[in-house]
Amino acid sequence: MLKKTFEYDKNKVISIEQNDCLKFLKSLPSHSVDLIVTDPAYSGMNNKLKLGSGRIVGKYKDKGLNGSKWFSEFEDTEENYKVFLTECRRILKKDTGHIYIMFDSFSLLSLGKLMREYFDVKNIITWDKINMGMGHYFRRRHEFIIFATNGNSRKIKNRKLPDVWRFKRVHRAKYPTQKPVEVFNAMIYASSREGFTVCDPFLGSGSSAIAAIKNKCNFLGCDISKKSIDISSDRVEKYIDKNLDILQKEGSSIVSDTLWG
């Protein structure tokens, strides 16, 4: 199994491995993680909401190897999702753990409701991507992020932060479904302190890992795709060594200097 570890800022560690999300989460000790931030590859949206002969989420085929998809999707049945949420709750610190999970409009209604069975759901955040994507009726311009806590006690950094976040989507992304670092930065900024351990079991291009470094956190990430591990470890290495993000131009997603609208 491919695994890469990077040290920065003397004693902070970014650890990235190729693995299935459930196997990876099961390998982590109970109550060892302060914060989960993640953007799963839901199969539901793709299977059920087709747009003509194409797919609504990501142009996998264009970017795939030998015409195949770039990556597999997580089988997002309720059964599977419950195992996933059970593991997320087990690894999160009790009372102080925070979790942010991204949802498209399909999975929000089918799986989002399950979050309540495992966590205290505090907000549904809307990420406004500014530019429209595809869609049969109203063209898609947003995604959702459910924010929840593992118990009730720890607050976010301050009370001035809104539940609509405005960041431009990544233009000509090198990894399909690559999210702006700013989206993960908003989650980690609000819910972490220096030295916290952040986990993302659907790492993709590594945007969450870059955001963890910006917030001086430790990071544990995995993805089932080797391509993801190759791309994200190269990205993390260059970011640590040269302060250079090779997949996203600094500030390219920011639309306003107010937090975050």
Ligand SMILES: C[S@@+](CC[C@H](N)C(=O)[O-])C[C@H]1O[C@@H](n2cnc3c(N)ncnc32)[C@H](O)[C@@H]1O
């Ligand atoms: C929506 S993408 C994540 C994109 C990422 N947030 C970014 O900004 O680049 C979802 C990722 O989940 C991965 N994936 C799919 N099934 C998985 C599984 N069973 N375990 C772990 N990762 C999986 C895919 O390879 C893909 O990279």
